[in-house]
Amino acid sequence: MRIGILGTAGMADALGTQWRRAGHEVLAGSRSGGLSQAAEFGTDAVLLAVPYEAVVGVVAGLEEVLSGRVLIDCTNPVGPGFGLLTEGGPSAAERIASAAPTAHVVKAFNLCHESVWRLTPPVFDGRPLAVPLCGDDPHALSVVRRLVRDLGCEPLNAGGLDRAGLVEATAALLIRLWLGEGADAQAIAPPREFAGVH
Template sequence: MRIGIFGAGGMAEALGGQWAATGHEVMIAARDQAKADALAGKISARAGTWEETARASEVILLAVPAPSAPEVLAVAGKSVAGKMLIDCTNAVGPGATLTAPDQAARIAAAAPDAHVVKAFNLCDVDVWRMTPPVFGGRPLAVPLCGSPEAVEVVSSLVRDIGCTPLNAGGLDRARLMEATMAFMVGLWFDGHDAQACFPPLPV
């Protein structure tokens, strides 16, 4: 699959590196061209402008700081139309508070002709660097919010990094996933074992 990544930070490196290693064609775009070039060289990808990367891709991972997302999408313009757009951004501030509730909805409004899927926003970047992310013998589950068709496409990319995709409903439910992230991160910051809040299902 041809995957474009907007951003050249940790998430771009972690997920882009995983996908490139499994045989996908990855292209990187970033505000700092030198950073895009450096990351592309590191993970065996290519680098380009926002528009070039969008045009060359079937799926785009939006991995820029949350406040920058609408601006980046505006620059990319119509090049993202019809593409699967994975939103892994988190609009959080000090104390794990949501600074922009409904971030996925803001992104969908900024790219109305793209197929937005909320995914990969619940875990720290170091989790996505694991090959594969498995805990206690159980692969990490990755919830996806979006249209059924878009979720199906992104599910294959989840499986490619050794995780289990979960269809979590339409994009309207992404706000619940964003709030869950902020709530659980707040617990972790306070020193609590947030995972212990969710008992395993009985076998």
């Protein structure tokens, strides 16, 4: 696949490096230059990996180039004190979709720190990391599922883009538990067999 990455910081570098290892062609661009070239390059997928505060402006400026593209949103609208900057809605992913209405936005890769994406692969106690995906376009979801599997992870269907706010709120909660409380956030969910699901 040809993957364009909007951003050159930690998440962009971690995911881009792993996708290159998996055999994909990757081109990244920063806000100081190269964003348009990266978006044009990403004929199969474009990863949006700039700070949340900049995402709507970046996407709106590239709306024409992003038309028809699979646009992967890994941003987290989390502010000081671990508060959700989009509380009350719409979600970050929905704001991005509004800024580029002809792109196919998929929310993914936002629940883990960049260091997790540098693991080859991210497997814990023999269990591959699961990655929730929210999106409305079947083809776009199929593309992102493949990219998740190329990292050694398992994609999870978390619903349409209207559910992205729940995934973003989960990220805010996990970040608060990890950084604010020093807690093992993974311990908040029991194994499936104890979750009352049959």
